[in-house]
Amino acid sequence: MLVGQQRGAIRSGHIVRPELAMGTSLLLVCVLACSRHDNPQAVYDRASKALLHGDLKQAQDEAHRECQWFSSNSDWAWKFRTLEARAEIHQGLYADGLRLLRSVPLPPNRPDLVIPVLTLAGAANVYMQDFPEAEGSLNDAAKLCGISAWASCGYVSLVRGNLATELNQPESAERFYESSLAFARSHGDSFLESDSLLDLGNESLAEGRFDEAIDRSEAAFQIAKAIDARRLEPAAEGNIGWAYYKLGDLSKALGLFLEAGKLASELGDFDDQGAWLMDAAYVYMGVGKVELAAQSLREALGIEQHINSNENVYNALRALARLSLMKGDLANASQYSQQALESAQKRGNHLDELYPMLLQGQIAGRRGNTAEAEMTFLQVEHDKICPVFLKWEAEHSLAQLYEDEQHPDAADDEYRTALATFEAARDDVRHEDSQISFLTNAASVYDDYVHFLVASKKTDDALRWADFSRARTLNEGLGLVPKGGSEGPPPLDARQIARSAGGTLLFYWLGKKQSYLWAITPQKTTLFTLPPGKEIDDAVQRYREALKVQDVLASADRDGESLYQTLVGPARELLKKDAKVFVIPDGSLNNLNFETLLVSRPMLSEPNAPEPKVHYWIEDVTIANASSLRVLAAVRAGKQKRDRTLLIVGDSVAPNDEYRELPLAGAQMKSVESHFSAAKKILTRENATPSAYLASSPEQFSYIHFVAHGTASQLSPLDSAIVLSKDNSQDNSFKLYARDIIHERLRADLVTISACYSAGERSYSGEGLVGLSWAFLRAGAHNVVAALWDVSDASTVQLMDKFYDELNKGASPDAALRTAKLSLLRGREFHNPFYWAPFQLYARLG
Numbered sequence: 001m002l003v004g005q006q007r008g009a010i011r012s013g014h015i016v017r018p019e020l021a022m023g024t025s026l027l028l029v030c031v032l033a034c035s036r037h038d039n040p041q042a043v044y045d046r047a048s049k050a051l052l053h054g055d056l057k058q059a060q061d062e063a064h065r066e067c068q069w070f071s072s073n074s075d076w077a078w079k080f081r082t083l084e085a086r087a088e089i090h091q092g093l094y095a096d097g098l099r100l101l102r103s104v105p106l107p108p109n110r111p112d113l114v115i116p117v118l119t120l121a122g123a124a125n126v127y128m129q130d131f132p133e134a135e136g137s138l139n140d141a142a143k144l145c146g147i148s149a150w151a152s153c154g155y156v157s158l159v160r161g162n163l164a165t166e167l168n169q170p171e172s173a174e175r176f177y178e179s180s181l182a183f184a185r186s187h188g189d190s191f192l193e194s195d196s197l198l199d200l201g202n203e204s205l206a207e208g209r210f211d212e213a214i215d216r217s218e219a220a221f222q223i224a225k226a227i228d229a230r231r232l233e234p235a236a237e238g239n240i241g242w243a244y245y246k247l248g249d250l251s252k253a254l255g256l257f258l259e260a261g262k263l264a265s266e267l268g269d270f271d272d273q274g275a276w277l278m279d280a281a282y283v284y285m286g287v288g289k290v291e292l293a294a295q296s297l298r299e300a301l302g303i304e305q306h307i308n309s310n311e312n313v314y315n316a317l318r319a320l321a322r323l324s325l326m327k328g329d330l331a332n333a334s335q336y337s338q339q340a341l342e343s344a345q346k347r348g349n350h351l352d353e354l355y356p357m358l359l360q361g362q363i364a365g366r367r368g369n370t371a372e373a374e375m376t377f378l379q380v381e382h383d384k385i386c387p388v389f390l391k392w393e394a395e396h397s398l399a400q401l402y403e404d405e406q407h408p409d410a411a412d413d414e415y416r417t418a419l420a421t422f423e424a425a426r427d428d429v430r431h432e433d434s435q436i437s438f439l440t441n442a443a444s445v446y447d448d449y450v451h452f453l454v455a456s457k458k459t460d461d462a463l464r465w466a467d468f469s470r471a472r473t474l475n476e477g478l479g480l481v482p483k484g485g486s487e488g489p490p491p492l493d494a495r496q497i498a499r500s501a502g503g504t505l506l507f508y509w510l511g512k513k514q515s516y517l518w519a520i521t522p523q524k525t526t527l528f529t530l531p532p533g534k535e536i537d538d539a540v541q542r543y544r545e546a547l548k549v550q551d552v553l554a555s556a557d558r559d560g561e562s563l564y565q566t567l568v569g570p571a572r573e574l575l576k577k578d579a580k581v582f583v584i585p586d587g588s589l590n591n592l593n594f595e596t597l598l599v600s601r602p603m604l605s606e607p608n609a610p611e612p613k614v615h616y617w618i619e620d621v622t623i624a625n626a627s628s629l630r631v632l633a634a635v636r637a638g639k640q641k642r643d644r645t646l647l648i649v650g651d652s653v654a655p656n657d658e659y660r661e662l663p664l665a666g667a668q669m670k671s672v673e674s675h676f677s678a679a680k681k682i683l684t685r686e687n688a689t690p691s692a693y694l695a696s697s698p699e700q701f702s703y704i705h706f707v708a709h710g711t712a713s714q715l716s717p718l719d720s721a722i723v724l725s726k727d728n729s730q731d732n733s734f735k736l737y738a739r740d741i742i743h744e745r746l747r748a749d750l751v752t753i754s755a756c757y758s759a760g761e762r763s764y765s766g767e768g769l770v771g772l773s774w775a776f777l778r779a780g781a782h783n784v785v786a787a788l789w790d791v792s793d794a795s796t797v798q799l800m801d802k803f804y805d806e807l808n809k810g811a812s813p814d815a816a817l818r819t820a821k822l823s824l825l826r827g828r829e830f831h832n833p834f835y836w837a838p839f840q841l842y843a844r845l846g
Contacts, residue, residue, distance in 0.1 A: 040066060040076045047083055052191065052229050059087055077104075078113045085120055090231075092270055092307030094124040111144040115152045118144075123159045126166055129310050129347045134163050154183030154192045161199055165206070168351050168385065174203055194223040194232050201239050205246070208388050208425065213243040231267060234260035238276050245282065246389065248441045254283040274303035278315055285323055293323050314343040314352060321359050325366075334363050351387075354380050358394055365401050373401055389441070392421040396445045403452055412456075415449040416488065442469075447511045454516060459527045463518050464492045466509050470584070470628035494520045497633040503580030503622075506571060507629065510536055510587040519571035528570035533587055539563055540588040547596060548789065551832050553614065560598035564617060568597060580814065581621045582632060582843065593788060593837045595623050595821070616833065618821060624814040624843040627777070631844055645679040647698055648672055650707030650754070652688040652725040655734035659723045664793045665707045668754060668800055672705050675804040689727045690736040694744055699780075702749045705800075710755030710772060710787070711735070718742075720771040722755055738775035746780040750813050752803075753786045754796055773842045783813045787838040795835035799824055814841050 043066055051059035067080035081100060088097035101121055106114050118141035125134035138160050145153035161176030177200045184192035201216035221236035223229075241256030261276030277300035284293035301316040321336035337359040344352035361376030380386055381394040395418035402411035422442040446469045453462035468489030498505050499522035507518040510533030517528040530536065543559040546552050552560050567589070568575075575581065583594050595618035617623070626632035651665035666684070673680060681701070683692050688708075698704060709723035721735035753772050773786035785803075802823050806816035817839065824836040 040070075040080075044076075044079060044083070047080075051083065051086065052227070052231060059083065063087070075110075075113065078107060078110075078117070082113075082116050082120060089120065089124050089127070090269065092127075092309055094128045094308070098124050111148065112150055112152070115141050115144050115150055115156065119152065119155050119159050122156075123162065126159065126162050127309070127311070129166070131163065131167060131348075134159075138163060151187060151189075154180045154187065154189060154196075157183060158192065158196060158199065165199075165203065166349070168349065170203060170207060174200070177203060190223055190227045191229055191232075194220045194227070194229060194236075197223070198232065198235055198239065201236075201243075205239065205242055206387075208246070209428070210243040210246045214240055217243065230263070231269070234263040234267070234269065234272055234276070237263070238272070238279060242279060245279070245286075246441070248443075250283050250286050254280060257283065270303050270307055274300040274307075274309070274312055274316070277303070278312070278319055281319055281323070285319075285326060290323065290327060293319075297323060310343065310347065314340050314347075317343065318355055318359070321356065325359060325362060328366075330363055330366055333359065337363065351385055354383060354386055354390055358390065358397065361394075362397055365397070365404070370401065370405055374398065377401065388421060388425045392418045392425070392442070392445065395421060396448070399452075400448060403448075408452075408456055411452060415445070415452060418445050419449065419488070444512070447513075450509060450516070451511055451513055454514075454527065459518075460494075460525065462516075462527075463494060463507065463525065464489050466516075466518075467492060467494075467507070467584075467629045470586075470630075492629060494518070494525055494629055495522055497629050498522050501580070501582055501632060503582055504571070504574055505582045505584060505629065505632070506568070507584040508567070508586045508589055510589065517567070517570060519574050521574055526571065526574065530566060530570075536563075536566065537588040539566075540592050543596075544591060547593075547833055547837065552596070552598065553616065553833075557598060560596065561600060561614060563592070564597035564599055568594070568617065575621060577620060579621050581623050582626050583623060584626050584628060584632070591788060593833075593840055595818075596833045596837050616825065618818060618825070622814050622818045624841045626843055627774075631777070633844075643679060644676060644703065645701045646673070646676040646703045646705065647681045647683070647693075647696060647701040648705045648707070649683040649688050649693055649722075649724065650705075651684045652708055652723070652734070653686050655723065655726050659709045659734075662707070662709070662793055664797050668707045668797045669705075671797060671801045672707075672804055675808050676703070686725050688724045690722075690724055690733070690740070691727045693724070693736055694740065699745050699747055702747075704746070704748050704751045704776075704781075705754065706752070707754045710753065718775070720775070722753065722772065738772055741772070741775040742778040744779055746776065748776075748781045750783045750785070750807075751776040751781040752800070753784070754791070754800060755787065773840075777842060777844065782844045784842045785813070785817060785839055786842065788840060789838045791838050792830070792835050795824060795830040798830065799836060799839065814843065817841050 043062055047059045047062040047066075050062070063080045063083040067077055067084060070077035070080070081104070085097040085100045088094075088100060098121060101117050106117060118137045122134045122137040122141065125131070125137065138156060141153075141156045142160070144150070145156055157176045157180040161173045161180065164170075164173035164176055177196050180192060181196035181200065184190070184196055197216050197220035201213045201220060204210070204213035204216055217236045217239040221233060221240070224232035224236060237256045238260035241253045241260065244250075244256065245253035257276045257279040261273055261280065264270075264272035264276060277296045281293040281296035281300065284290075284296065297316055297320050301313065301320065304312040304316055317336050317340040321333050321340060324330075324333035324336060337356040341353055341356040341360070344350070344356065357376055358380050361373045361380065364370075364376065365373035377394045377398040381391055381398065386394070395414055399411050399414035399418055402408075402414055419442065422445060426442075446465065450462045450466050453459070453465065465488075494505065494507075498520045505518075505520040507520065508530075509516040509518075510530075512533060515530035515533050515536060517530055519526045519528065539559045539562060543552075543557065543563060546555075546557050546559065550557075581594075583589075585592070595616060597617045598614045599617050599620060600614050648669055651662070651669050654661045669682070669684060673682065681696055683689075683696065706722050711721050711723060718737065718739040720738045724734050724736055727733035753776070755772070771786070773784045776784045776786075799820050802820035803816050806819045807813065811819065821836040821839075824830040825833075830836060
């Protein structure tokens, strides 16, 4: 994905003024015409409320009608004129709004009327990039506020902050926004409070403080929601989306951008609509949907050119340059980047110059102009105001340039520099949700570096760096690696890990250009080259769908066979019959149960022999999954044999019609319970609540088993939950969330989640599949059994009974689960992998 693109320090689509509103009409000059309204205050309040709510045409029409009635210099004429101008300026018709405000001389000795006019004029000139004119208007307004603190003076500070942001004066901008926020709170102005928080969130975005940007923008959104200020809502949603984009969470970002764009369109807010179309295009580029990105950008550029929004025209040109470069269209990439650069230079915005400069360096590199490319990358990298995410992109580009020019030592140094820059930025991310997704930003840097190391025949180093990028949040949360990775990966003895595990490790890396498999035994590490990740992803997706609807063994599914040949076949000679295999997957492989891969039997030598038969790989080996080599190798401190104690939770009371009671939940609980003679705690029916689990001291149990519905959240995996009985009348009190699970420390040998999608649905670059299984591992469990898809109530009772029966006999969790699955596979009723394959074991040693 593209990382490091820096939009302008301020975007009119993201900064919304209470003095401003949106409208679609041309300039309407106030004249004496319409009939008098007996209560102008009531009309003004109604029009202002309509503006706040986003009913912009209604607000503009009412303001225009009232303005026509009053004498041009009367108080009410100025109030309605100002209200009408707000609608024009919010629409992006900045020049028209200014003409309306200047159509009549300012009233003398009336600061209460003049301050809003000067502030509006200042905001319009900020948007039009006429900074000297904006500064003059705002200084005049500030002088009037210095005499007396009128109610509109808080907005003067707000727009002065906008000007400071445009002039790349972040410290000054922050002070102005904090001042307007304090003013809003002391005067009970909720609109100004929400708007100030929005601008502070925007400042956090520009400074790369993405967690803080989410917090500030979310607070702004909630206040706007409370006062029904729909005009502010899309700006808040979009800013939150942009923060998630920068944190690497593209799915969540896209949903927020599309929602913000839809609401902006409903409000007639064309400037914002264009802005969110551009943001959606960045996401489409990030996931390779080139045509959708191009369509969004063309539409956005047309909107922004029509309303003459210089800042967003610049943003669209820059995005089009990036898209053209992705498509290999160097001529258009050069043209768009030059236009963007000239736009930034014309506005005197040096920060905005840096991104088109980076693009021009990349274009020069593609054209073979090495010296020009190197000089440009170094210039961007060492610029004093270069944002961190643009800095590591410049360093990454420089590393690729040195690699292409056959300067391996320089390339290696620059790759490490880029990753150190990225890791330093990651250290500043506070929220665990954001830490999970943030590594996505460096996926391409890690991928290129691993590929470079393999090409340089440094395969052990490549494995060490590849594993360093895996399960980072999980590793850090478990204390397996120190937080802060700018020093690079610590030493790693992969063969020793295989020796301790007592099996063969299959470590996968799905790359854009090339994928790899490291097969690791106690004796040696062997590297195999695999096809590009996209080719593997497509086959995995098809096979997963086939597993849900058909008997893939009976149909000899081609994807099942080809995936085995691709993913396992190269290492087949290293795998003995009934060997123990630990799979460390990557990308889409996190959603694939390797046990279901189809293995062809040896060909018969007779001339007229029948076609070879196939079988599932589970019949050959015992398989467990691990998030990374370091997670697999995590040995429990002070390991000792523990008593078999059980906490079992489930058969809950249905909280609503969506989650109906499981008919056989009680039978499964009794079956599991029967395998434990003593030291049991049972939470069932109305006692099976999230708070009861958390209060049960789960750290004291060696076995924990849930029988319940499960939910997996695509947008926010830590919102994945086990569905239990209601704690109270609150809507979601019946959900035991992953984010709550991770904070309750465990020492369990085994946690079993007999629930649908309990493994999770979404895989993150650098973290793997994140859901309930991840949460229990993060809490300290040493083995977790969880499901990749829907599970059958009837088959699960049988599977779990056999599973615990094998555990009672002394089998390890992976061996016990395999035996239980084989019992279904070799039976008549549940032989289809739909019934036995959803459950997987996620393991740590110790």
